[in-house]
Amino acid sequence: MKKIYSASITPFTVKGDIDKKALEKLIEFNLERGVEGFFFLGTMGEWAVLSSAMKEDLLETAGGIIGSRAEIIIGAHATGLNGILENIEKYSKYNCHSFAVQLPGGWAKPSDPVSYMHKIADFSTKPVYLYYLPAVNGVGFSKEQFKDLFSHPRIAGVKNSSDGLRARKELLNLKRDVEFTLFEGQEWVVDESLALGCDGALVGMAPLGAKLFRSIADSVEVGDLEKARELQSILIKIFDGIYGTALDTVWVGQKYALKILDIFSSEKSLVPSQENALSPDSKKRIEICVDKYRAYLV
Secondary structure, eight states: OOEEEEEOOOOBOTTSSBOHHHHHHHHHHHHHTTOOEEEESSTTTTGGGSOHHHHHHHHHHHHHHHTTSSEEEEEOOOSSHHHHHHHHHHHTTSSOSEEEEOOOOGGGOOSSHHHHHHHHHHHOSSOEEEEEOHHHHOOOOOHHHHHHHTTSTTEEEEEEOOSOHHHHHHHHHHTTTSOOEEEEOOGGGHHHHHHHTOSEEEETTHHHHHHHHHHHHHHHHTTOHHHHHHHHHHHHHHHHHHHOTTOTTHHHHHHHHHHHTTSOSOOOOOOGGGTTOOOHHHHHHHHHHHHHHHHHHO
């Protein structure tokens, strides 16, 4: 069965505290619509702007709500190896099945990303996923490096959020010979990726669109690719309606949509670029989008 995992967003009160009531409502909303796993402290979860205390509060609360009803992946990202290992040690006490790591970029970028990931896997007692996002951190893997990556028994797989078709194809081809889990991380190619062999989708719009993603996966599962393409087309329209064609309301847009659905109490985000992103025009655009496609969301 093709899996749908939610790259969960972090709800805040208007004061900027973790909104635990909204978090519970979001988790239940996702579980009821077929989500089988959650990824906390990813890009959509605003990991880079949360304090250490907020991260642990989020993980403790979410883990308690979910219990054994779904798998939990925790993002252990940091600006260097020592920080990543420290996070893995610290987060291991929470309800967690595996970790995901987005490798550091800039001057902290690893010279040998495979060896770097293997050091992380050596340290961790739980499986580790590579959060592959070369457009953000500048860390790319060759076909040979991907193959070497999976030689470690605790490297579980990849959340592929690359924009490039080449990486997607190379990973799909590699799955013919090497056993690992491949999650599609880009919303606009979920139908094709699942049809070509990805194990599931782990995407940032699943908090809002879990029902639609599950419908796409189910259509692929039964071989109805025409239906999957039709649903994917609707998903892209929702993507543009919520995020904006310029991607200017990625965080606040989805939060505002969830507020319309009475799941979130606030569209508050701690991402600096989102502070004034939600204009009256963008609110209207999101309201129209949610109203038009409500049946695919709830």
